Amino acid sequence: MSLFYIPAMPPPDTFYCHQQIDIPPQLPDILKNFTKAAIRTQPKDLLLWSASYFSALSKGEVLPVKDRLEMNVATQKTDTGLTPGLLKILHKQLSPSETCSKDDLQKKWRSLCLPAEQLQTLLSLGSFSSEINWMEFLALGCSALGGTLMSTMKFVCEILTEDEEGGAAKIPFNTFVKLYTYLAHLDGDVNQGRIDIVLNSLQERVELQGGMIKPQDFMCLDALDSTSPDSSNLHGEASGAEKYR
Numbered sequence: 159m160s161l162f163y164i165p166a167m168p169p170p171d172t173f174y175c176h177q178q179i180d181i182p183p184q185l186p187d188i189l190k191n192f193t194k195a196a197i198r199t200q201p202k203d204l205l206l207w208s209a210s211y212f213s214a215l216s217k218g219e220v221l222p223v224k225d226r227l228e229m230n231v232a233t234q235k236t237d238t239g240l241t242p243g244l245l246k247i248l249h250k251q252l253s254p255s256e257t258c259s260k261d262d263l264q265k266k267w268r269s270l271c272l273p274a275e276q277l278q279t280l281l282s283l284g285s286f287s288s289e290i291n292w293m294e295f296l297a298l299g300c301s302a303l304g305g306t307l308m309s310t311m312k313f314v315c316e317i318l319t320e321d322e323e324g325g326a327a328k329i330p331f332n333t334f335v336k337l338y339t340y341l342a343h344l345d346g347d348v349n350q351g352r353i354d355i356v357l358n359s360l361q362e363r364v365e366l367q368g369g370m371i372k373p374q375d376f377m378c379l380d381a382l383d384s385t386s387p388d389s390s391n392l393h394g395e396a397s398g399a400e401k402y403r
Contacts, residue, residue: 188215195223199243202271210269220251222269225323244270245299246317249292257289276302284344297337298344307345308380311338312373328370331360 192211199222201207207222214221224243251266252258260281267277280298281290300313312327314337319327335357342348356379363375 195221198227199224200227207269207271220247222247222251222266239273239276240299240302242303242313242316244272245296245303245313248299249296249317252292253296256292258292260286260288260290263290263295293333293337294340297341301341306380307338307341307348308377310341312377315371315373326372326374328367328372331364331369331371334371 192208195211196204196207199207201222210222213219224247226243228241228243247270248263248266252263264274264277268274280295280302284290284294284298286295296317297310297314300317301307301310303310303313311334314334315327315329318329318333319325321327338357339353342353356376359379360371360376364371367375
């Protein structure tokens with residue numbers, strides 16, 4: 159008599175036949191869309207990003223997905239930090255309200271596999287509290303991409319525009335004025351006189367364009383905006399996060 163009882167195994171097809179496995183008809187499309195999104199976004203931590211992706215999908219929220227595959231911008235030394243594409247994702251996720259909570263921003267930031275140190279640099283630079291003015295944070299995020307104050311505003315236009323990809327990247331002039339003035343005041347090297355000169359020089363063109371402004375209108379004013387990564391307090395500190403990029 160055997161000392162061990164070995165239960166009889168069920169026939170293989172009892173539990174594993176295809177009739178007993180219910181595959182949702184939407185699954186192939188879900189997996190195909192997920193694969194395309196992962197290729198386009200190129201997350202640094204695929205497991206973390208995938209959890210965020212399917213969580214957002216199940217809740218009907220904005221997905222953490224780039225509009226297109228992007229190359230590093232010219233000021234980036236590595237590809238481990240904030241990019242225009244990732245900043246645009248954050249804008250889609252957090253811009254519906256004028257403000258967002260620091261906790262929510264930290265959660266969305268982490269879901270994009272971005273460095274926590276880079277976020278803390280931006281939060282400190284803007285002296286944000288638990289409630290964050292999203293448009294101000296967006297402007298600071300653009301400044302972290304490097305370059306002059308005008309090149310920062312170019313990034314702002316490209317992220318905020320409703321134009322098609324590759325279009326003029328127009329935004330309302332009042333939005334431009336608000337964010338340009340915010341960044342200029344935050345930068346100790348830009349005085350009110352220079353701000354007025356820049357904005358007044360743009361007024362005529364803006365009126366001809368129905369109150370809209372595009373990068374082509376102001377990039378030629380870099381000579382007036384003599385702010386550079388070396389001379390600007392704002393861009394120097396924001397680009398201090400560059401070691402995370």
